[in-house]
Amino acid sequence: MTAHDVIIIGGGPAGLAAAIELKRLGVADILILEREKDPGGILRQCIHDGFGLHRFNESLSGPEYAARFIDQAKEMEIECLTNTSVLEITSGKQVTAASPQGMTTYQARAVVLAMGCRERTREAIRIPGSRLAGVYTAGVAQSYLNLKNIMIGRSAVILGSGDIGLIMARRLTLEGAQVKAVFEIQPHANGLPRNIEQCLNDFNIPLFLSHTVTNIKGRNRLEGVTVSQVDDNLRPIPGTEKDYACDTLIISVGLIPENELSEMAGVILDPRTHGPIVDENYQTTVSGIFAAGNVLQVHDLVDFVSLEAERLAMSVAGYLETDTLLSADFSKDSIKTSTKKINKPADFAPAEFIPIEADQSIAFTVPQYVSGQADFILSLRVRHPVRNCQIVLQQGDQIIRSVKLRKAIPAEMIQIPIKSGDLVSREKITAVLEYE
Amino acid sequence: MAQTYDVIIIGGGVVGSAIARELSRYKLKIAVLEKELDVCTETSGRNSAVLHAGFNNRPGSLMAKFCVEGNLGFDRTARELDIPFKRTGKVVVGFDEEDLAGLKALKDQGDRNGCPDLELIDHNRIKELAPFIDGEFALYSPMTGILNTFIYTIALAENAHQNGVDYFFDREVTSIARTGQSMTGIHRVSPEYEIQTKYGMSPEQNSLSRTPYDHFRSRWVINSAGLNADVIARMLGNSDYTIYPCRGEYFILDRKLAPYLTMPAYPVPNAKAGGLGIHLTPTIDGTILIGPSAEYIDAKDDYASTQSVMDLLIEDGARIFPPLQANSIIRSYTGIRPKLVSKNKGGYADFVIEERNTYPQAVNLIGIESPGLTSSLPIARRVVEMIGQKEDLQSNPDFDPNRKGILCFKDQTRDIQRSLIQSNPNYGEIICRCETVTRAEILAAIRNPLGVATLSGIKVRTRAMMGRCQGGYCQTRITELLMKEKNLQPQDVLYLRNSSNMFTGRVRDI
Numbered sequence: 001m002t003a004h005d006v007i008i009i010g011g012g013p014a015g016l017a018a019a020i021e022l023k024r025l026g027v028a029d030i031l032i033l034e035r036e037k038d039p040g041g042i043l044r045q046c047i048h049d050g051f052g053l054h055r056f057n058e059s060l061s062g063p064e065y066a067a068r069f070i071d072q073a074k075e076m077e078i079e080c081l082t083n084t085s086v087l088e089i090t091s092g093k094q095v096t097a098a099s100p101q102g103m104t105t106y107q108a109r110a111v112v113l114a115m116g117c118r119e120r121t122r123e124a125i126r127i128p129g130s131r132l133a134g135v136y137t138a139g140v141a142q143s144y145l146n147l148k149n150i151m152i153g154r155s156a157v158i159l160g161s162g163d164i165g166l167i168m169a170r171r172l173t174l175e176g177a178q179v180k181a182v183f184e185i186q187p188h189a190n191g192l193p194r195n196i197e198q199c200l201n202d203f204n205i206p207l208f209l210s211h212t213v214t215n216i217k218g219r220n221r222l223e224g225v226t227v228s229q230v231d232d233n234l235r236p237i238p239g240t241e242k243d244y245a246c247d248t249l250i251i252s253v254g255l256i257p258e259n260e261l262s263e264m265a266g267v268i269l270d271p272r273t274h275g276p277i278v279d280e281n282y283q284t285t286v287s288g289i290f291a292a293g294n295v296l297q298v299h300d301l302v303d304f305v306s307l308e309a310e311r312l313a314m315s316v317a318g319y320l321e322t323d324t325l326l327s328a329d330f331s332k333d334s335i336k337t338s339t340k341k342i343n344k345p346a347d348f349a350p351a352e353f354i355p356i357e358a359d360q361s362i363a364f365t366v367p368q369y370v371s372g373q374a375d376f377i378l379s380l381r382v383r384h385p386v387r388n389c390q391i392v393l394q395q396g397d398q399i400i401r402s403v404k405l406r407k408a409i410p411a412e413m414i415q416i417p418i419k420s421g422d423l424v425s426r427e428k429i430t431a432v433l434e435y436e
Numbered sequence: 437m438a439q440t441y442d443v444i445i446i447g448g449g450v451v452g453s454a455i456a457r458e459l460s461r462y463k464l465k466i467a468v469l470e471k472e473l474d475v476c477t478e479t480s481g482r483n484s485a486v487l488h489a490g491f492n493n494r495p496g497s498l499m500a501k502f503c504v505e506g507n508l509g510f511d512r513t514a515r516e517l518d519i520p521f522k523r524t525g526k527v528v529v530g531f532d533e534e535d536l537a538g539l540k541a542l543k544d545q546g547d548r549n550g551c552p553d554l555e556l557i558d559h560n561r562i563k564e565l566a567p568f569i570d571g572e573f574a575l576y577s578p579m580t581g582i583l584n585t586f587i588y589t590i591a592l593a594e595n596a597h598q599n600g601v602d603y604f605f606d607r608e609v610t611s612i613a614r615t616g617q618s619m620t621g622i623h624r625v626s627p628e629y630e631i632q633t634k635y636g637m638s639p640e641q642n643s644l645s646r647t648p649y650d651h652f653r654s655r656w657v658i659n660s661a662g663l664n665a666d667v668i669a670r671m672l673g674n675s676d677y678t679i680y681p682c683r684g685e686y687f688i689l690d691r692k693l694a695p696y697l698t699m700p701a702y703p704v705p706n707a708k709a710g711g712l713g714i715h716l717t718p719t720i721d722g723t724i725l726i727g728p729s730a731e732y733i734d735a736k737d738d739y740a741s742t743q744s745v746m747d748l749l750i751e752d753g754a755r756i757f758p759p760l761q762a763n764s765i766i767r768s769y770t771g772i773r774p775k776l777v778s779k780n781k782g783g784y785a786d787f788v789i790e791e792r793n794t795y796p797q798a799v800n801l802i803g804i805e806s807p808g809l810t811s812s813l814p815i816a817r818r819v820v821e822m823i824g825q826k827e828d829l830q831s832n833p834d835f836d837p838n839r840k841g842i843l844c845f846k847d848q849t850r851d852i853q854r855s856l857i858q859s860n861p862n863y864g865e866i867i868c869r870c871e872t873v874t875r876a877e878i879l880a881a882i883r884n885p886l887g888v889a890t891l892s893g894i895k896v897r898t899r900a901m902m903g904r905c906q907g908g909y910c911q912t913r914i915t916e917l918l919m920k921e922k923n924l925q926p927q928d929v930l931y932l933r934n935s936s937n938m939f940t941g942r943v944r945d946i
Contacts, residue, residue: 035866085866096850100861103854121906123767128743131769133931133938143912144939150915150926151943175943219737220936236743247940260870 005029005320007095007108009086009261012041014293015114016069017306021313023076027320031106032073032080033097039073039080040066041116042139043302045146048167050194054303065302089265091286110316113262113276113284113291114309117255117298119164122216125253127159129216129225138164138252145171153248157225158182159213163191163300163411165252170199172250179203180244183211183227185234188385190254192300192411212236213249222247255298265289272364273297279353280367280376281315282308290316297366297379300413311377354426361386361433363410372423378416382433385409389435391416395427408433441467441602443823444631444654446609446668448472449480450585451804452660453592454816460599461837462820462829467652468593468601469633471608471664472933474888474896476589479662480809481896482739482771484686484717484725486700487521487581488807491546491554492712498787500549502811502818507551507579513813517591518841519583520720524699526580527562529571538704539575546577553578568696568759569716580700582720585809586896587841592812594885595839599832603886606934607633607650612657612671614795627797629657636934657798658819663736663774665802672798677788679803680775681736682710684728685745687753688767689760690904691722696759703756708782710775712806714752721871721899726753726760728771732779739770766904776803787811789818797826842880842897846872867917868910870903878914882921889922891915892932 005027008015011034019030038044043051046062053059056068073080084099089111096105119137136144136152142164144150156172158165161184169179182200187210189196200207208227214236215226224245228236257275259267267276268285275296276284282292292312293305353369358380366379378393386408393401393416400422408414423429443459445452448470456468472478487510490503514521530539539556546554555576562571597603613630631652659668666679702715710730717725729745746768753760776785788802799819808815823829845853845863857864862876881897882889894900894914901907901914915929915938926939 035869083865085869087866087872098853098857098864098866100857100864102857102864103850118905118908121766121908123765123906124763126746126762126765126768128741128746130740133936137908140908140911144915145943148912148916149943149946151940152938153940214743215740217740220931220933 001094001105001107003107004031005108006031006110006112006316007093007106008032008112008114009089009095010034010041010114010116010295011036011039011080011082012114012116012293013043013066013069013302013305014116014295014309015039015041015112016066016073017309018112018114018292018313018316019078019080020069020072020076021310022317023078025313025317027317030078032078033084033086033095034080034082035085037083039070039082045139045143046167047146048171051302054301055306062302069306086261089261089289091266093288109288110319111265111289112312112316113259113267113289113295114293115258115261115295117257117294119251120254120256122249122251127213127216130218132216132218132220132222134218134222134247135216135249135251138162138168138250141168141250142171145175151175151177153177153246155180155246156248156250157213157227157244157246158250158252160184160252160254161189161191161196161207162252162254163195165250166191166195166199168250168252169205170203172248173203173205177248179205180246181205182207183213184209185212185230186210188410190411193409214241216249217243222249225249255294257295257298259295262289262291262295267291270364270368273366275366277368278366280370280374281319282312282367283315283319288319290319297364297413300411304413304415354423355428356431357428358431359433361435362391362431365431370429372420372426375417375419378418378431380414380416380431381410381412382408382414383410386433386435389433392432392434393418394430394432395423395425398424400424400429438630438651438653439467439649441465441652441654443467443656443658444469444629444652445658445660446631447659447661447665448475448593448603448605449478449660449662450476450589450592450809450812451480451662451801451815452658453589453596454812455658455660455819456596456601457592457599458813458816458820459823460596460601461832461835463832464829466596466601467654468596468603469607469609469631469652470603470605473605473890473930474893474932475593475603475886476586476896477932479771479774479805480589481586482769483585483684483806483809484700484715484728485583485585485719485809486526486717487523487583488810489526489546489551489554489577489579490549490807490810491542491551491575491577492705493545493549493784493807494786495545495548498789499784499807499811502787502814503807504550505814506807506810506812507581509813510581510810514583516837517588517595517839519587519591521581521583522720523579523581524718525565525576525578526700526702527557527566527569527571527574527576528702528704529562529569529574530704531572535704536573539573542575542704546575551577551579566698566701568757569701570756582700582718584720588809590884590886590897591839591841595837597885598839599835604633604649605888606636608636609661609668609671610634612668627655629654629798631657655797656823659798659800659802660804662804663772665774665800665804669800669802672800673795674792674800677776677800677802679736680778681733681738682773682775682779683731683733683738683770684711684773685741685749685770686725686727686768687746687749687765688719688769689724689726690764690766693724693759693764694718694722697724697757701756710773710779710782714749716753716757721902723766726757730773733772736772739772741768741770767902767906773805774803775805787815789815789822791822842877845874845877867913868898868900868903870905870909871899873898873900873910875917878917879921882918889918889924890930890932890936891918891938894918
C-alpha cells in the first residue's frame with residue numbers, strides 16, 4: 001500500500017485548486033486521482049466564456065480557466081494520475097483506484113472529495129412518453145458537440161432553465177439548429193440572469209415559466225413534445241397542452257452532487273444539498289475526509305468552487321499538522337448509513353459544535369454546523385426570488401450578522417463571511433430571510 | 437437468389453432463441469429472421485425477469501407444465517450458458533380472509549402442478565424472509581428465481597449461433613408462400629415455404645447484414661413472432677388467433693435500495709386482470725423493479741409511459757415498499773404482453789403451439805406471454821419433438837451446449853480484478869462509473885458474436901448506461917468506441933431500432 005498525506009478524488013476545478021493551495025501551504029505529498037484522460041473536469045467542454053471574473057478578474061473560456069490551474073499544478077510538480085477511477089474509499093481513508101496500469105490501494109492521512117456532480121435525467125423527473133433517441137441532458141449534448149464534434153439534432157426544445165441548458169440553447173443555435181423554446185417548471189428562471197440575456201434574449205429564444213414537458217412523442221427518434229402549463233403545486237393543468245415538433249429535447253433540470261464514493265466511506269449527506277454535511281473546515285462527518293466544490297453543493301460559478309477549495313486546503317493543512325481538527329466522532333453514533341432519513345442536518349451537530357438552521361425561505365446552508373473557533377463563509381440559496389431583502393443570522397434573540405440584498409434569486413449562491421468573534425454564544429445559529 | 441434452410445425461425449425473442457439453440461443440437465440448417473436489430477427487443481426483454489415456479493397457472497395447461505419444467509431445469513441452463521441467476525424465493529402476500537383463501541387456492545394449484553416446497557407462512561415468517569415487506573400471511577415459493585432476460589436471450593442466441601444457426605436482423609417477414617406440393621398434388625412431397633422479407637435499412641447501410649439476402653426458402657417455418665405471431669400465423673393460413681397487446685409499465689429503483697428487498701414480493705393475483713398485479717422484484721443486477729400495470733392498448737409498438745400509471749406506481753410502490761422515495765427512481769420502461777384474451781374476457785389463455793395439416797411443417801407459437809420466459813426451453817423442446825415426429829433428426833456431433841458470457845469485472849474479487857487488469861489493461865479503464873463497467877467489457881459487447889451494433893446492444897450486454905446517471909458520464913465515450921470499432925459515421929449510430937438515429941452528423945467537417 002502506498003501512503004500519501006493527501007489524496008484528492010477528482011482533478012476538476014475543486015481538486016486542482018485544493019492541490020495547488022495545499023502545495024503552497026507546504027504540504028508536499030499530494031496525489032490527485034482523475035478518471036478522465038486529462039484534468040480539468042467539466043470545464044473541458046465549456047468552450048463559452050465568462051469564467052474567472054471573480055477569481056482572475058477577466059473573462060476566460062472553460063478550458064482557459066482550467067489551464068491556469070493545470071499549468072500551475074504541473075509547475076508545482078503535483079502528481080495527478082489520469083485515467084484512474086476510484087472504486088472505493090474507506091472510513092479509514094484507504095483509497096482503491098483502477099487504471100490501465102493496475103489497481104492500487106493508497107493510504108491517505110487526509111482525503112479530499114472533489115468529484116463534482118452529475119445531471120438529473122429525464123427519468124429522474126419522470127416525464128411520460130417514449131424512450132427513444134433524441135433526448136439528451138444538456139451536459140451530454142455539450143460533450144457531444146464540443147468534445148466529440150458530433151451534432152445531435154436540427155430542431156430542439158429545452159426543458160429547464162439551468163445554466164447549461166441556456167448555454168446549449170445558444171450553442172445549438174450557433175451550429176444551425178433551431179431552438180424553439182425553453183420551458184421552466186418553476187415560476188422563476190434557474191439560470192443566471194446574464195445567461196438568460198446572452199443565450200436566450202440575444203437569440204430571440206422564448207422562455208416560458210411555469211411550463212413543463214408532459215409527453216415525449218415518437219417511436220424511434222424524437223418527433224415532438226407536449227408542453228403544459230403547471231399550477232402552484234407544479235402539477236400540469238389539463239387543457240393547456242401544446243405540441244412542439246422537434247427532433248431533440250435537451251434536459252437541464254438540475255445537478256446532483258456525486259457522492260456514491262463518499263457514502264462508501266460512511267460520510268453522511270445532507271438531503272437538501274445532496275452533498276456531505278460539513279463543518280466550517282469542510283470536514284465531513286468522517287474525520288480526515290473533506291469536501292469542496294460541486295460534490296459539496298452545486299455552485300453557480302466555478303470561481304466560487306476554486307475559492308471554496310482553496311479555503312478547504314487551509315483546513316486540510318491544519319489537520320495534517322496534528323492529524324486532528326476538532327471533529328465529530330460519528331463512529332459511536334447509531335446512524336451508520338445515509339439511507340436513514342435526515343430531516344434536520346443541524347440535529348447531527350455533535351455537542352461540541354454549533355448547529356446552523358435555516359428558515360423555510362432558505363434552501364440550505366453550508367456548513368451545516370461550526371466549531372466556532374474559525375472564521376468561515378456561510379453559503380446558502382433562497383428558495384424563491386425576493387427583492388429588497390435581508391438575511392439575518394441570529395443566536396437566540398441576538399442578531400450576530402445581517403446582510404441587505406437588493407435582490408436574491410435561487411440561481412445565485414449567497415456567501416456571507418462570518419468571523420468566529422461574531423458568535424456570541426454556543427447556541428444554534430439561525431439564518432432567516434426577511435423580505436417585503 | 438434465395439437462401440435455403442431446413443428450419444427458419446421467425447422472431448428472435450427468448451422463445452425463438454431457445455428454439456434455435458435446441459434445434460442446433462441436430463444436423464439441420466437453421467436461420468432466425470428478426471425484424472429488429474438485436475434479439476430480445478420486445479416482450480422478452482421487457483418484463484419482471486422472474487423465473488416463475490408455476491403455481492399461477494391452471495393444472496393441466498401447457499403453461500403450468502412448461503413453467504414447472506423450465507424452473508426445475510434452470511440451474512443447468514444457467515451453468516451451460518454462463519448467465520447470472522439466483523433462486524431468491526418469492527412471497528405472494530395477503531392481508532385479509534379473502535386473500536388467505538386466494539393464497540390457499542394458489543398453493544393447491546401449485547402443489548397439483550408439481551411446484552416443490554410451497555408453504556403458507558405467517559407475518560413473522562414474512563418478516564424473517566423479507567423484512568421490509570408487509571403482509572399478514574403469504575405463499576412462500578422457495579424455487580422462484582431472478583435472472584437477466586437480455587443476457588439469457590443473448591446467451592441462447594449466441595450458443596445457437598456458435599452451433600451453426602444463422603441470424604438475420606432487420607428482416608421483417610412480409611409474405612410466406614407455400615411451394616413444392618401443388619405440382620404433383622401428392623401430399624408426400626415435402627412442402628417448402630418461400631419467405632419474403634424487407635429491410636428497414638439498405639444492405640449497404642446495414643452492418644448487421646452479413647449477406648444482403650431478403651428472400652428465404654425453408655422446409656420448416658417456426659412462428660415465434662411474439663406480438664406479431666397472429667400476423668405471421670395468417671401468412672401461414674391460420675386466422676383463428678388475435679393478439680391483444682396489454683402494456684405494463686415499470687420503474688427501476690436505485691441499487692442503494694437493494695438491501696431492503698431480498699426476494700420478489702407479489703400481491704394475490706386478481707383472476708380477471710391482465711397480469712399478476714403490481715409487484716416488487718429485485719433484479720439479478722442489484723436494482724429493484726416495481727410494476728407492471730396492465731392496460732390493453734391498440735398498437736403493438738406503443739411503449740410510451742403514461743402520467744397516470746407513473747403516479748399509480750409511485751403511490752402503490754410507497755405503500756407496499758416504504759423505503760421507496762421518488763428520487764430513488766432511475767428509469768422507467770414498458771413491456772407489452774401478447775395476450776390471446778381480450779380485455780373483456782380477462783385472465784389467461786394457454787400457450788398455443790400447433791401445426792395444422794393444411795400447412796404442414798409450419799409451427800405457430802401464439803400467445804406466449806408470462807410464464808413464457810420460464811417456459812422457453814420446454815417450449816423449444818416441444819417444437820423439436822414436433823419436428824422429430826415428422827422426420828428423423830440426427831444429432832449434431834459438434835454441438836456444444838456451453839457458451840461463455842462477457843466477464844463482469846464488478847462481480848470479481850479485488851484480487852481477480854487486479855490480475856484481470858494485469859493481463860488486459862482495458863479492464864483498468866472504468867467506462868461506466870455507476871455500474872463499474874470497464875473498457876474491456878464494452879469492447880467485448882461491441883464485438884458480440886451476433887454482430888449487433890446499436891447503443892442499446894452494448895447497454896443490455898454490459899449494463900453500461902443503465903445506472904443512476906443513465907449514461908451521463910459514459911454514453912459519449914461508448915458512442916466513440918462503437919463508431920471506431922464498427923467504422924460508423926455519427927449519423928449511422930442507432931439507439932435501438934431502425935430510424936433511432938442518435939445524431940445528424942458532424943458539427944464541423946475537419
